[in-house]
Amino acid sequence: MGLSERIATVLNNKRKEGGNMAFYEYSQNNSGGHFEVNEKLCHRLFIEADSYSESESIAEDLGVYFNGVDDGVDCGCCGDRWYSGNEVDLSEINENGYEVSVYDGLGDAEKVWRDGYGAYEIHTEPDWQKNIFRKFSGKIKFRDIEEYGQFLADEYGWTTPDARIFYKDGTVTEINKRKGVR
Numbered sequence: 001m002g003l004s005e006r007i008a009t010v011l012n013n014k015r016k017e018g019g020n021m022a023f024y025e026y027s028q029n030n031s032g033g034h035f036e037v038n039e040k041l042c043h044r045l046f047i048e049a050d051s052y053s054e055s056e057s058i059a060e061d062l063g064v065y066f067n068g069v070d071d072g073v074d075c076g077c078c079g080d081r082w083y084s085g086n087e088v089d090l091s092e093i094n095e096n097g098y099e100v101s102v103y104d105g106l107g108d109a110e111k112v113w114r115d116g117y118g119a120y121e122i123h124t125e126p127d128w129q130k131n132i133f134r135k136f137s138g139k140i141k142f143r144d145i146e147e148y149g150q151f152l153a154d155e156y157g158w159t160t161p162d163a164r165i166f167y168k169d170g171t172v173t174e175i176n177k178r179k180g181v182r
Contacts, residue, residue, distance in 0.1 A: 021168060023048050023145050024055035024085035026064055030158070031074040031081040036063070037159045042174075044152060044163040046088065046145055055085050058166065090142055097123030097139025098151075104134040113138065120151070149175045 026045040028035055035043055040062040049055035064082045068074030074081045100117050102109040113126050113136050126138025142148040145165060153162035157177030165173040 021048060021050055023088045023165075024052065024059075025088050026059050026085045027083050029079055029081050029083065031068065031078040033075075033078070035159045036081065038063070040164075042161050042164055043156070043159040044149070046149055046163065046165040047085070048166065048168040050168075052085065052087065059085060062166070088145065088148065090145065090148060093148070094123065094141040097141065099137060099139050101129075101135040101137035104128075104136070109136040112136075116154075120147070146173060146175065149173075150178075153177045 023046045026047065028041070028043050037043075041064070045059065045062065045064070047055045047058050049058060059082075065071075065073070066080065066082055066084065068080045068082070069076050100113070102113045102116070110126075117126075117138070117140050120140035121143065122138065123141045124139035126136050129135055129137050140151075142151065149163040149165055153175045154177050156162065161174035161176050163175040165175070167173070
């Protein structure tokens with residue numbers, strides 16, 4: 001059994017132990033030109049829950065809200081601050097691979113790709129592609145929700161912390177963009 005299969009088995013067993021437990025991702029728009037950051041909120045939240053409705057309830061308890069423009073809380077031109085949650089299905093992401101690219105003209109694109117993404121499990125080896133622009137592109141996989149969250153923090157890194165993972169058992173993990181990453 002390969003690493004990916006072992007990880008999927010562990011995740012599936014964890015879901016079985018807690019029902020249909022899954023992670024739901026809530027992402028914040030910088031409505032009004034800023035992000036709300038406090039002891040509970042940051043750019044991206046991952047909530048472990050038995051259902052979508054449970055994750056919504058937890059998110060709202062943390063301070064996430066929806067329809068901010070309609071309620072007059074968020075900037076009408078920027079849009080609502082919070083996006084509705086989406087289930088993070090790492091099995092599906094890993095089955096298809098998550099495409100990451102470095103565009104030509106940004107130094108040694110192959111080295112930049114390997115330095116930035118080479119530590120991840122490789123789904124599809126990178127190669128040169130040309131659509132409109134030439135890019136060095138491949139696909140990666142994620143071992144767990146923390147690695148996925150770290151990837152997103154390194155890619156976007158808008159707040160400190162950039163992500164928080166709220167586990168069902170009450171544990172909270174904060175994720176910050178690593179220095180020197182893209």
